Amino acid sequence: MGKALACGLATVDVRQVVQRLPGPDEKVVALASTVEVGGPAGNAARVCSTLGVGTHFVGAVGRGPLAEVVRRDLAASGVAVTDVAPAGFEPPLATVLVTEATGERAVVSRNAVGTTGHAPLTEAALDPLLDGVAAVLVDGHHLPAALDVARAARDRGVVVLLDGGSWKPGLDRLLALVDVAVVSAAFALPDGGGLAGLLRTGPAWVAASDGAGPLRWRSADGGHGEVAVPEVEVVDTLGAGDVLHGALLAHLARHGTGDLPAALTEAVEVASRSVTQPGVLGWA
Template identity: 30%
Template sequence: MTEPKATVRIVCAGGAVQDNVMRVEKFPEPGGKVSATDFIVTSGGQAGNAAVAMARLGARVTYIGAVGDEHDDVANSILRAFAKENIDISKAIRVPGARSAASLIMLDAQGEKMIATLRPQGLHAAVPDDPAGTVAQADAVMLDNRYSNISLPICQAAKACGIPRVLDFDKPTPTDDPLFQCCSHVICSADAIREATGVADLPGALKKLGASFSGFLAVTNGPQGVYWLDDGAVRHLDAFQVEAVDTLGAGDTFHGAFAVRFVESRDVVDAMRFAAAAAAIKCTRFGGLMGAATRAEVEAFLKEHA
Protein backbone atom coordinates (compact mmCIF):
# COMPACT_ATOMS: atom_id res chain seq x y z
CA MET A 1 0.00 0.00 0.00
CA THR A 2 1.30 3.44 -0.95
CA GLU A 3 2.19 5.58 2.05
CA PRO A 4 -0.71 7.93 2.95
CA LYS A 5 -0.38 11.58 2.08
CA ALA A 6 0.43 13.62 5.19
CA THR A 7 -3.01 15.21 5.44
CA VAL A 8 -5.70 14.62 2.84
CA ARG A 9 -8.04 17.61 2.66
CA ILE A 10 -11.55 16.94 1.37
CA VAL A 11 -14.62 19.14 1.06
CA CYS A 12 -17.79 17.11 1.56
CA ALA A 13 -20.90 18.72 0.05
CA GLY A 14 -24.53 17.67 0.36
CA GLY A 15 -27.05 16.45 2.87
CA ALA A 16 -26.77 15.77 6.58
CA VAL A 17 -29.56 14.00 8.43
CA GLN A 18 -30.35 13.05 12.00
CA ASP A 19 -30.75 9.25 12.11
CA ASN A 20 -33.03 7.74 14.75
CA VAL A 21 -32.11 4.06 14.62
CA MET A 22 -33.74 1.03 16.26
CA ARG A 23 -32.56 -2.53 16.10
CA VAL A 24 -35.26 -5.21 15.86
CA GLU A 25 -35.19 -8.96 15.41
CA LYS A 26 -37.46 -8.71 12.36
CA PHE A 27 -39.47 -5.97 10.68
CA PRO A 28 -43.12 -5.65 11.75
CA GLU A 29 -45.96 -6.60 9.43
CA PRO A 30 -48.14 -3.68 8.26
CA GLY A 31 -50.07 -2.47 11.30
CA GLY A 32 -48.03 -4.69 13.60
CA LYS A 33 -45.70 -4.07 16.52
CA VAL A 34 -42.27 -5.39 17.44
CA SER A 35 -39.90 -4.87 20.35
CA ALA A 36 -36.58 -3.09 19.80
CA THR A 37 -33.32 -4.35 21.28
CA ASP A 38 -31.25 -1.18 20.80
CA PHE A 39 -31.66 2.50 19.91
CA ILE A 40 -29.35 5.34 18.93
CA VAL A 41 -29.68 8.91 17.68
CA THR A 42 -26.80 9.88 15.43
CA SER A 43 -25.82 11.95 12.41
CA GLY A 44 -26.39 10.54 8.94
CA GLY A 45 -27.17 11.44 5.35
CA GLN A 46 -25.01 10.73 2.31
CA ALA A 47 -22.57 13.61 2.71
CA GLY A 48 -22.83 13.50 6.49
CA ASN A 49 -21.95 9.82 6.63
CA ALA A 50 -19.11 10.22 4.15
CA ALA A 51 -17.71 13.14 6.15
CA VAL A 52 -17.55 11.07 9.34
CA ALA A 53 -16.04 8.10 7.52
CA MET A 54 -13.31 10.28 5.96
CA ALA A 55 -12.53 12.02 9.25
CA ARG A 56 -12.12 8.64 10.99
CA LEU A 57 -9.65 7.69 8.23
CA GLY A 58 -7.50 10.71 9.06
CA ALA A 59 -8.64 13.19 6.43
CA ARG A 60 -9.13 16.86 7.21
CA VAL A 61 -12.78 17.26 6.26
CA THR A 62 -14.84 20.39 5.66
CA TYR A 63 -18.60 19.87 5.54
CA ILE A 64 -20.76 22.21 3.47
CA GLY A 65 -24.49 21.69 3.31
CA ALA A 66 -27.82 23.21 4.22
CA VAL A 67 -29.14 22.59 7.73
CA GLY A 68 -31.81 24.11 9.94
CA ASP A 69 -31.41 27.48 11.61
CA GLU A 70 -29.85 28.17 15.01
CA HIS A 71 -33.13 27.35 16.77
CA ASP A 72 -33.37 23.88 15.22
CA ASP A 73 -32.35 21.24 17.76
CA VAL A 74 -31.86 18.63 15.04
CA ALA A 75 -29.39 20.83 13.12
CA ASN A 76 -27.56 21.69 16.32
CA SER A 77 -27.26 17.99 17.19
CA ILE A 78 -25.93 17.11 13.71
CA LEU A 79 -23.28 19.83 13.77
CA ARG A 80 -22.19 18.96 17.30
CA ALA A 81 -21.68 15.36 16.19
CA PHE A 82 -19.56 16.53 13.24
CA ALA A 83 -17.50 18.81 15.45
CA LYS A 84 -16.73 15.90 17.79
CA GLU A 85 -15.28 14.09 14.76
CA ASN A 86 -12.99 17.10 14.08
CA ILE A 87 -14.97 17.99 10.95
CA ASP A 88 -14.84 21.68 10.02
CA ILE A 89 -18.46 22.91 10.15
CA SER A 90 -17.71 26.59 9.49
CA LYS A 91 -19.15 26.30 5.96
CA ALA A 92 -22.46 24.73 7.04
CA ILE A 93 -25.35 26.89 5.81
CA ARG A 94 -27.94 27.67 8.49
CA VAL A 95 -31.20 28.29 6.63
CA PRO A 96 -33.49 30.81 8.40
CA GLY A 97 -36.77 29.25 9.49
CA ALA A 98 -35.79 25.78 8.25
CA ARG A 99 -35.54 22.41 9.97
CA SER A 100 -32.87 19.84 9.22
CA ALA A 101 -33.67 16.50 7.63
CA ALA A 102 -34.36 13.49 9.86
CA SER A 103 -34.77 9.74 9.33
CA LEU A 104 -36.53 6.94 11.18
CA ILE A 105 -34.67 3.68 10.64
CA MET A 106 -35.20 0.06 11.64
CA LEU A 107 -32.42 -2.53 11.33
CA ASP A 108 -33.23 -6.24 11.48
CA ALA A 109 -31.09 -9.13 12.73
CA GLN A 110 -29.42 -9.50 9.32
CA GLY A 111 -28.42 -5.83 9.22
CA GLU A 112 -30.97 -4.91 6.56
CA LYS A 113 -32.79 -1.60 6.94
CA MET A 114 -36.09 0.20 6.46
CA ILE A 115 -35.85 4.00 6.25
CA ALA A 116 -38.28 6.92 6.18
CA THR A 117 -36.68 10.34 5.64
CA LEU A 118 -38.12 13.83 5.96
CA ARG A 119 -36.22 16.32 3.75
CA PRO A 120 -37.63 19.80 4.36
CA GLN A 121 -37.90 21.74 1.10
CA GLY A 122 -36.39 24.90 2.54
CA LEU A 123 -32.97 23.28 2.44
CA HIS A 124 -33.03 22.91 -1.36
CA ALA A 125 -32.92 26.65 -2.00
CA ALA A 126 -29.67 27.34 -0.15
CA VAL A 127 -26.46 27.86 -2.15
CA PRO A 128 -22.80 28.25 -1.15
CA ASP A 129 -21.65 31.88 -1.00
CA ASP A 130 -18.00 31.19 -1.93
CA PRO A 131 -17.51 27.87 -3.76
CA ALA A 132 -14.06 28.79 -5.09
CA GLY A 133 -12.81 29.78 -1.65
CA THR A 134 -14.28 26.65 -0.09
CA VAL A 135 -12.35 24.28 -2.37
CA ALA A 136 -9.17 26.37 -2.72
CA GLN A 137 -7.10 24.19 -0.37
CA ALA A 138 -8.86 20.87 -1.04
CA ASP A 139 -7.30 17.75 -2.55
CA ALA A 140 -10.71 16.43 -3.63
CA VAL A 141 -14.43 17.00 -3.16
CA MET A 142 -16.98 14.39 -2.12
CA LEU A 143 -20.51 15.13 -3.33
CA ASP A 144 -24.02 13.72 -3.10
CA ASN A 145 -26.70 14.24 -5.73
CA ARG A 146 -29.71 14.80 -3.49
CA TYR A 147 -28.69 18.38 -2.79
CA SER A 148 -27.33 19.57 -6.13
CA ASN A 149 -28.02 23.17 -5.06
CA ILE A 150 -24.98 22.71 -2.80
CA SER A 151 -23.01 20.06 -4.66
CA LEU A 152 -23.06 21.53 -8.18
CA PRO A 153 -21.43 24.91 -7.36
CA ILE A 154 -18.79 23.11 -5.28
CA CYS A 155 -18.20 20.59 -8.08
CA GLN A 156 -17.84 23.33 -10.69
CA ALA A 157 -15.34 25.20 -8.53
CA ALA A 158 -13.36 22.00 -7.98
CA LYS A 159 -13.33 21.25 -11.71
CA ALA A 160 -11.92 24.71 -12.36
CA CYS A 161 -9.09 23.83 -9.93
CA GLY A 162 -8.50 20.44 -11.56
CA ILE A 163 -9.12 18.42 -8.39
CA PRO A 164 -10.97 15.05 -8.23
CA ARG A 165 -14.76 15.20 -7.88
CA VAL A 166 -16.30 12.04 -6.44
CA LEU A 167 -20.08 11.68 -6.69
CA ASP A 168 -22.36 9.43 -4.65
CA PHE A 169 -24.98 8.67 -7.33
CA ASP A 170 -27.85 7.62 -5.04
CA LYS A 171 -30.69 9.56 -6.68
CA PRO A 172 -31.55 8.48 -10.26
CA THR A 173 -30.87 11.33 -12.68
CA PRO A 174 -30.72 11.67 -16.48
CA THR A 175 -27.37 11.40 -18.22
CA ASP A 176 -27.35 15.11 -19.09
CA ASP A 177 -27.59 16.08 -15.42
CA PRO A 178 -25.00 18.87 -14.92
CA LEU A 179 -23.71 17.48 -11.62
CA PHE A 180 -23.24 13.99 -13.05
CA GLN A 181 -21.36 15.32 -16.06
CA CYS A 182 -19.18 17.64 -13.96
CA CYS A 183 -17.75 14.84 -11.82
CA SER A 184 -14.55 12.92 -12.46
CA HIS A 185 -15.50 9.79 -10.48
CA VAL A 186 -19.08 8.53 -10.09
CA ILE A 187 -20.01 5.58 -7.87
CA CYS A 188 -23.66 4.53 -8.10
CA SER A 189 -25.89 2.53 -5.84
CA ALA A 190 -27.40 -0.53 -7.52
CA ASP A 191 -30.96 0.76 -7.16
CA ALA A 192 -30.11 4.20 -8.56
CA ILE A 193 -28.32 2.96 -11.67
CA ARG A 194 -31.07 0.46 -12.43
CA GLU A 195 -33.74 3.14 -12.17
CA ALA A 196 -31.69 5.68 -14.13
CA THR A 197 -31.00 3.31 -17.02
CA GLY A 198 -33.99 0.97 -16.97
CA VAL A 199 -31.51 -1.96 -17.06
CA ALA A 200 -31.69 -4.54 -14.26
CA ASP A 201 -28.38 -6.23 -15.08
CA LEU A 202 -25.64 -4.16 -13.40
CA PRO A 203 -22.91 -4.68 -16.02
CA GLY A 204 -25.46 -3.73 -18.70
CA ALA A 205 -26.58 -0.70 -16.70
CA LEU A 206 -22.95 0.40 -16.30
CA LYS A 207 -22.35 0.18 -20.04
CA LYS A 208 -25.51 2.13 -20.80
CA LEU A 209 -24.72 4.91 -18.33
CA GLY A 210 -21.06 4.89 -19.34
CA ALA A 211 -21.94 5.61 -22.96
CA SER A 212 -22.75 9.17 -21.85
CA PHE A 213 -19.93 9.67 -19.35
CA SER A 214 -16.18 10.01 -19.86
CA GLY A 215 -14.98 9.69 -16.24
CA PHE A 216 -14.57 6.76 -13.86
CA LEU A 217 -17.87 4.94 -13.34
CA ALA A 218 -18.68 2.18 -10.84
CA VAL A 219 -21.65 0.62 -9.04
CA THR A 220 -21.66 -0.96 -5.58
CA ASN A 221 -23.88 -3.94 -4.85
CA GLY A 222 -23.47 -4.63 -1.14
CA PRO A 223 -22.02 -8.08 -0.37
CA GLN A 224 -21.81 -8.79 -4.12
CA GLY A 225 -18.99 -6.27 -4.47
CA VAL A 226 -18.40 -3.49 -6.98
CA TYR A 227 -18.43 -3.32 -10.78
CA TRP A 228 -16.65 -0.66 -12.77
CA LEU A 229 -15.91 0.29 -16.35
CA ASP A 230 -12.33 -0.05 -17.57
CA ASP A 231 -11.95 1.26 -21.12
CA GLY A 232 -15.42 0.00 -21.98
CA ALA A 233 -15.01 -3.41 -20.30
CA VAL A 234 -16.82 -4.28 -17.06
CA ARG A 235 -14.57 -5.35 -14.19
CA HIS A 236 -15.56 -6.73 -10.79
CA LEU A 237 -14.08 -6.62 -7.30
CA ASP A 238 -15.44 -8.91 -4.60
CA ALA A 239 -16.68 -7.51 -1.32
CA PHE A 240 -15.09 -8.71 1.90
CA GLN A 241 -17.45 -11.21 3.49
CA VAL A 242 -18.35 -10.34 7.07
CA GLU A 243 -21.23 -10.99 9.44
CA ALA A 244 -23.37 -7.89 8.89
CA VAL A 245 -24.90 -6.27 11.95
CA ASP A 246 -25.78 -2.85 10.51
CA THR A 247 -25.51 -1.92 6.81
CA LEU A 248 -26.63 1.68 7.42
CA GLY A 249 -24.10 4.03 5.87
CA ALA A 250 -21.97 1.28 4.32
CA GLY A 251 -22.31 2.74 0.82
CA ASP A 252 -21.49 6.24 2.08
CA THR A 253 -18.45 4.81 3.86
CA PHE A 254 -17.32 3.24 0.58
CA HIS A 255 -17.60 6.58 -1.22
CA GLY A 256 -15.74 8.51 1.44
CA ALA A 257 -12.98 5.93 1.83
CA PHE A 258 -12.58 5.76 -1.95
CA ALA A 259 -12.10 9.52 -2.12
CA VAL A 260 -9.48 9.53 0.64
CA ARG A 261 -7.49 6.62 -0.76
CA PHE A 262 -7.70 7.83 -4.36
CA VAL A 263 -6.11 11.14 -3.36
CA GLU A 264 -3.28 9.16 -1.78
CA SER A 265 -2.63 6.51 -4.43
CA ARG A 266 -4.30 7.77 -7.65
CA ASP A 267 -5.16 4.11 -8.27
CA VAL A 268 -8.88 3.36 -8.57
CA VAL A 269 -8.52 -0.37 -7.88
CA ASP A 270 -6.44 0.26 -4.76
CA ALA A 271 -8.98 2.89 -3.67
CA MET A 272 -11.92 0.51 -4.19
CA ARG A 273 -10.26 -2.26 -2.19
CA PHE A 274 -9.51 0.18 0.65
CA ALA A 275 -13.12 1.41 0.48
CA ALA A 276 -14.48 -2.15 0.51
CA ALA A 277 -12.52 -2.85 3.68
CA ALA A 278 -13.83 0.29 5.39
CA ALA A 279 -17.41 -0.56 4.39
CA ALA A 280 -17.05 -4.16 5.58
CA ILE A 281 -15.84 -3.07 9.02
CA LYS A 282 -18.70 -0.60 9.33
CA CYS A 283 -21.23 -3.37 8.60
CA THR A 284 -20.02 -5.33 11.63
CA ARG A 285 -21.01 -2.54 14.05
CA PHE A 286 -24.34 -1.13 15.14
CA GLY A 287 -24.89 2.62 15.15
CA GLY A 288 -24.76 3.92 11.57
CA LEU A 289 -21.61 5.91 10.93
CA MET A 290 -20.72 5.91 14.60
CA GLY A 291 -19.38 2.47 13.65
CA ALA A 292 -17.03 3.89 11.00
CA ALA A 293 -13.51 2.49 11.03
CA THR A 294 -10.25 4.26 11.77
CA ARG A 295 -7.25 4.20 9.43
CA ALA A 296 -5.45 1.72 11.68
CA GLU A 297 -8.44 -0.62 11.67
CA VAL A 298 -8.73 -0.57 7.89
CA GLU A 299 -5.03 -1.20 7.39
CA ALA A 300 -5.09 -4.09 9.89
CA PHE A 301 -8.16 -5.56 8.14
CA LEU A 302 -6.43 -5.36 4.73
CA LYS A 303 -3.30 -7.00 6.11
CA GLU A 304 -5.42 -9.81 7.58
CA HIS A 305 -7.21 -10.28 4.21
CA ALA A 306 -4.15 -9.82 2.00
Protein backbone atom coordinates (compact mmCIF):
# COMPACT_ATOMS: atom_id res chain seq x y z
CA MET A 1 0.00 0.00 0.00
CA GLY A 2 1.33 3.42 -0.92
CA LYS A 3 0.95 6.74 0.81
CA ALA A 4 -1.23 9.66 -0.32
CA LEU A 5 -0.79 13.40 -0.74
CA ALA A 6 -3.54 16.05 -0.83
CA CYS A 7 -2.68 19.46 -2.27
CA GLY A 8 -4.97 22.47 -2.08
CA LEU A 9 -7.18 24.46 0.22
CA ALA A 10 -7.41 24.37 4.01
CA THR A 11 -9.88 26.69 5.73
CA VAL A 12 -11.02 27.24 9.28
CA ASP A 13 -14.72 26.36 9.46
CA VAL A 14 -16.95 28.00 12.05
CA ARG A 15 -19.93 25.61 12.01
CA GLN A 16 -23.22 26.63 13.65
CA VAL A 17 -26.26 24.35 13.81
CA VAL A 18 -29.51 26.32 13.63
CA GLN A 19 -33.21 25.54 13.52
CA ARG A 20 -33.56 27.81 10.49
CA LEU A 21 -31.47 30.33 8.59
CA PRO A 22 -31.84 33.92 9.80
CA GLY A 23 -33.58 36.50 7.68
CA PRO A 24 -32.36 40.05 7.01
CA ASP A 25 -31.38 41.92 10.18
CA GLU A 26 -32.29 38.87 12.32
CA LYS A 27 -30.33 37.00 14.97
CA VAL A 28 -30.79 33.31 15.80
CA VAL A 29 -29.32 31.22 18.60
CA ALA A 30 -27.12 28.30 17.55
CA LEU A 31 -27.95 24.83 18.86
CA ALA A 32 -24.30 23.76 18.58
CA SER A 33 -21.01 25.27 17.41
CA THR A 34 -17.61 23.95 16.36
CA VAL A 35 -14.39 25.42 14.99
CA GLU A 36 -12.16 23.10 12.98
CA VAL A 37 -10.12 22.76 9.81
CA GLY A 38 -12.05 22.51 6.55
CA GLY A 39 -11.47 22.90 2.82
CA PRO A 40 -11.56 20.23 0.11
CA ALA A 41 -7.94 19.10 0.34
CA GLY A 42 -7.73 19.64 4.10
CA ASN A 43 -10.77 17.48 4.75
CA ALA A 44 -9.79 14.85 2.16
CA ALA A 45 -6.39 14.50 3.83
CA ARG A 46 -8.00 13.89 7.23
CA VAL A 47 -10.42 11.33 5.79
CA CYS A 48 -7.69 9.48 3.90
CA SER A 49 -5.50 9.30 7.00
CA THR A 50 -8.46 8.19 9.14
CA LEU A 51 -8.99 5.32 6.70
CA GLY A 52 -5.48 4.10 7.46
CA VAL A 53 -3.39 5.57 4.63
CA GLY A 54 -0.34 7.68 5.48
CA THR A 55 -1.22 11.14 4.19
CA HIS A 56 0.62 14.44 3.61
CA PHE A 57 -1.08 17.82 3.09
CA VAL A 58 0.50 20.47 0.88
CA GLY A 59 -1.11 23.91 0.88
CA ALA A 60 -1.11 27.42 2.26
CA VAL A 61 -1.32 27.38 6.06
CA GLY A 62 0.64 30.43 7.25
CA ARG A 63 1.03 31.63 10.81
CA GLY A 64 -1.25 32.99 13.50
CA PRO A 65 -4.28 31.74 15.46
CA LEU A 66 -6.23 30.45 12.45
CA ALA A 67 -3.19 28.64 11.08
CA GLU A 68 -2.77 26.92 14.44
CA VAL A 69 -6.30 25.49 14.14
CA VAL A 70 -5.35 24.00 10.76
CA ARG A 71 -2.09 22.55 12.06
CA ARG A 72 -3.74 21.21 15.24
CA ASP A 73 -6.56 19.38 13.46
CA LEU A 74 -4.41 17.95 10.67
CA ALA A 75 -1.89 16.71 13.23
CA ALA A 76 -4.69 15.17 15.31
CA SER A 77 -5.64 13.11 12.25
CA GLY A 78 -2.04 12.05 11.66
CA VAL A 79 -1.55 14.27 8.60
CA ALA A 80 1.87 15.80 7.93
CA VAL A 81 1.95 19.36 6.55
CA THR A 82 4.06 21.23 4.00
CA ASP A 83 3.25 24.95 4.01
CA VAL A 84 3.53 26.96 0.75
CA ALA A 85 1.88 30.12 2.11
CA PRO A 86 3.23 33.54 1.13
CA ALA A 87 4.36 35.93 3.86
CA GLY A 88 1.52 37.28 5.98
CA PHE A 89 -0.98 34.62 4.88
CA GLU A 90 -3.84 33.57 7.18
CA PRO A 91 -6.13 30.64 6.30
CA PRO A 92 -9.55 31.75 5.03
CA LEU A 93 -12.40 31.65 7.50
CA ALA A 94 -15.55 29.80 6.40
CA THR A 95 -18.90 30.52 8.04
CA VAL A 96 -21.16 27.46 7.91
CA LEU A 97 -24.82 27.30 8.93
CA VAL A 98 -26.28 23.79 9.17
CA THR A 99 -30.08 23.53 9.33
CA GLU A 100 -30.93 20.98 12.02
CA ALA A 101 -34.03 19.46 10.40
CA THR A 102 -32.49 18.77 6.97
CA GLY A 103 -28.72 18.71 7.51
CA GLU A 104 -28.33 21.15 4.62
CA ARG A 105 -25.52 23.67 4.91
CA ALA A 106 -24.99 27.24 3.75
CA VAL A 107 -21.36 28.33 3.42
CA VAL A 108 -19.62 31.69 3.02
CA SER A 109 -15.85 31.59 2.40
CA ARG A 110 -13.24 33.53 0.48
CA ASN A 111 -11.29 30.33 -0.28
CA ALA A 112 -7.96 31.11 -1.97
CA VAL A 113 -9.16 34.12 -3.97
CA GLY A 114 -6.42 36.71 -4.40
CA THR A 115 -3.65 34.62 -2.85
CA THR A 116 -0.36 34.98 -4.77
CA GLY A 117 3.34 34.51 -4.15
CA HIS A 118 3.23 30.87 -3.07
CA ALA A 119 6.51 29.35 -1.97
CA PRO A 120 7.84 27.38 -4.99
CA LEU A 121 8.02 23.60 -4.82
CA THR A 122 11.39 22.67 -6.32
CA GLU A 123 12.37 19.22 -7.56
CA ALA A 124 14.49 18.87 -4.44
CA ALA A 125 11.39 19.53 -2.31
CA LEU A 126 9.05 17.37 -4.39
CA ASP A 127 11.24 14.26 -4.37
CA PRO A 128 10.84 13.54 -0.62
CA LEU A 129 7.19 14.65 -0.68
CA LEU A 130 6.33 12.05 -3.33
CA ASP A 131 8.56 9.29 -1.99
CA GLY A 132 6.31 6.25 -1.53
CA VAL A 133 3.19 8.17 -2.60
CA ALA A 134 0.79 6.16 -4.79
CA ALA A 135 -2.01 8.72 -5.22
CA VAL A 136 -2.29 12.51 -5.19
CA LEU A 137 -5.37 14.71 -4.81
CA VAL A 138 -5.57 18.29 -6.09
CA ASP A 139 -8.60 20.55 -5.66
CA GLY A 140 -7.70 23.41 -8.02
CA HIS A 141 -7.08 25.92 -5.22
CA HIS A 142 -3.57 27.39 -4.80
CA LEU A 143 -3.02 26.52 -8.47
CA PRO A 144 0.78 27.10 -8.65
CA ALA A 145 1.37 24.46 -5.97
CA ALA A 146 -1.21 22.12 -7.50
CA LEU A 147 0.47 22.31 -10.91
CA ASP A 148 3.90 21.61 -9.40
CA VAL A 149 2.61 18.62 -7.46
CA ALA A 150 0.50 17.17 -10.29
CA ARG A 151 3.28 17.54 -12.86
CA ALA A 152 5.82 15.86 -10.60
CA ALA A 153 3.34 13.09 -9.76
CA ARG A 154 2.57 12.47 -13.44
CA ASP A 155 6.32 12.27 -14.22
CA ARG A 156 6.66 9.60 -11.52
CA GLY A 157 3.62 7.57 -12.62
CA VAL A 158 1.60 8.51 -9.53
CA VAL A 159 -2.21 8.62 -9.94
CA VAL A 160 -3.59 12.19 -9.84
CA LEU A 161 -7.19 12.74 -8.65
CA LEU A 162 -9.05 16.05 -9.06
CA ASP A 163 -11.74 17.26 -6.68
CA GLY A 164 -13.65 19.63 -8.96
CA GLY A 165 -16.09 21.66 -6.90
CA SER A 166 -16.35 24.47 -9.44
CA TRP A 167 -14.52 25.80 -12.47
CA LYS A 168 -11.54 28.01 -11.66
CA PRO A 169 -9.26 30.02 -13.97
CA GLY A 170 -6.29 27.90 -15.06
CA LEU A 171 -7.99 24.61 -14.31
CA ASP A 172 -7.51 23.55 -17.93
CA ARG A 173 -3.76 23.31 -17.29
CA LEU A 174 -4.34 21.15 -14.23
CA LEU A 175 -6.84 18.85 -15.94
CA ALA A 176 -4.20 17.97 -18.54
CA LEU A 177 -2.21 16.38 -15.68
CA VAL A 178 -5.13 14.52 -14.05
CA ASP A 179 -5.95 10.80 -14.33
CA VAL A 180 -9.29 10.78 -12.47
CA ALA A 181 -11.62 13.79 -12.09
CA VAL A 182 -14.63 13.66 -9.78
CA VAL A 183 -16.65 16.86 -9.94
CA SER A 184 -19.77 18.22 -8.28
CA ALA A 185 -23.12 18.80 -9.96
CA ALA A 186 -22.30 22.53 -9.91
CA PHE A 187 -19.10 22.04 -11.95
CA ALA A 188 -19.29 23.20 -15.57
CA LEU A 189 -16.64 23.65 -18.25
CA PRO A 190 -16.61 27.15 -19.80
CA ASP A 191 -17.72 25.67 -23.13
CA GLY A 192 -20.05 23.05 -21.64
CA GLY A 193 -19.89 19.45 -22.76
CA GLY A 194 -20.67 17.59 -19.53
CA LEU A 195 -18.69 14.48 -18.68
CA ALA A 196 -17.81 13.82 -22.33
CA GLY A 197 -16.29 17.29 -22.58
CA LEU A 198 -14.43 16.78 -19.32
CA LEU A 199 -12.87 13.59 -20.70
CA ARG A 200 -11.51 15.54 -23.64
CA THR A 201 -9.52 17.80 -21.28
CA GLY A 202 -7.20 14.95 -20.29
CA PRO A 203 -8.46 12.56 -17.57
CA ALA A 204 -8.99 8.88 -18.37
CA TRP A 205 -11.88 8.65 -15.87
CA VAL A 206 -14.44 11.31 -14.94
CA ALA A 207 -17.45 11.29 -12.62
CA ALA A 208 -20.02 13.75 -11.30
CA SER A 209 -21.74 13.58 -7.93
CA ASP A 210 -25.24 14.96 -7.40
CA GLY A 211 -26.04 14.95 -3.69
CA ALA A 212 -28.52 12.18 -2.98
CA GLY A 213 -28.79 11.40 -6.69
CA PRO A 214 -26.65 8.77 -8.43
CA LEU A 215 -23.00 9.46 -9.19
CA ARG A 216 -22.44 9.22 -12.97
CA TRP A 217 -19.11 8.16 -14.48
CA ARG A 218 -17.49 7.80 -17.89
CA SER A 219 -14.12 6.51 -19.07
CA ALA A 220 -11.94 7.26 -22.08
CA ASP A 221 -12.44 3.70 -23.38
CA GLY A 222 -16.18 4.28 -23.76
CA GLY A 223 -17.34 2.82 -20.46
CA HIS A 224 -20.04 4.57 -18.47
CA GLY A 225 -22.40 3.92 -15.60
CA GLU A 226 -23.92 5.10 -12.36
CA VAL A 227 -23.34 4.48 -8.65
CA ALA A 228 -26.49 4.65 -6.54
CA VAL A 229 -26.35 6.68 -3.34
CA PRO A 230 -27.79 4.82 -0.31
CA GLU A 231 -30.83 6.34 1.40
CA VAL A 232 -29.80 7.50 4.87
CA GLU A 233 -31.09 9.81 7.57
CA VAL A 234 -29.24 13.06 6.92
CA VAL A 235 -27.85 14.99 9.90
CA ASP A 236 -25.10 17.14 8.36
CA THR A 237 -24.07 17.42 4.70
CA LEU A 238 -21.04 19.63 5.38
CA GLY A 239 -17.95 18.10 3.78
CA ALA A 240 -19.74 15.12 2.21
CA GLY A 241 -17.99 15.73 -1.11
CA ASP A 242 -14.65 16.05 0.67
CA VAL A 243 -15.27 12.71 2.40
CA LEU A 244 -16.07 11.15 -0.99
CA HIS A 245 -12.76 12.36 -2.39
CA GLY A 246 -10.77 11.41 0.71
CA ALA A 247 -12.17 7.87 0.60
CA LEU A 248 -11.45 7.62 -3.13
CA LEU A 249 -7.90 8.89 -2.56
CA ALA A 250 -7.39 6.17 0.06
CA HIS A 251 -8.65 3.50 -2.35
CA LEU A 252 -6.38 4.73 -5.16
CA ALA A 253 -3.38 4.72 -2.83
CA ARG A 254 -4.15 1.11 -1.86
CA HIS A 255 -5.36 -0.38 -5.14
CA GLY A 256 -4.64 2.01 -8.02
CA THR A 257 -7.09 2.52 -10.88
CA GLY A 258 -7.75 -1.13 -11.70
CA ASP A 259 -11.47 -0.98 -10.79
CA LEU A 260 -12.72 2.60 -10.66
CA PRO A 261 -16.44 1.71 -10.50
CA ALA A 262 -15.76 -0.35 -7.37
CA ALA A 263 -13.63 2.47 -5.96
CA LEU A 264 -16.41 4.99 -6.55
CA THR A 265 -18.95 2.66 -4.94
CA GLU A 266 -16.77 2.33 -1.84
CA ALA A 267 -16.24 6.11 -1.66
CA VAL A 268 -19.98 6.79 -2.01
CA GLU A 269 -20.70 4.43 0.88
CA VAL A 270 -18.24 6.24 3.14
CA ALA A 271 -19.63 9.66 2.14
CA SER A 272 -23.19 8.45 2.77
CA ARG A 273 -22.22 7.31 6.26
CA SER A 274 -20.62 10.68 6.91
CA VAL A 275 -23.85 12.68 6.48
CA THR A 276 -25.55 10.64 9.21
CA GLN A 277 -23.28 12.21 11.85
CA PRO A 278 -22.29 15.81 12.59
CA GLY A 279 -18.95 17.05 11.29
CA VAL A 280 -16.62 15.70 8.62
CA LEU A 281 -15.26 12.87 10.80
CA GLY A 282 -18.29 12.15 12.98
CA TRP A 283 -18.79 8.80 11.19
CA ALA A 284 -15.27 7.67 12.18
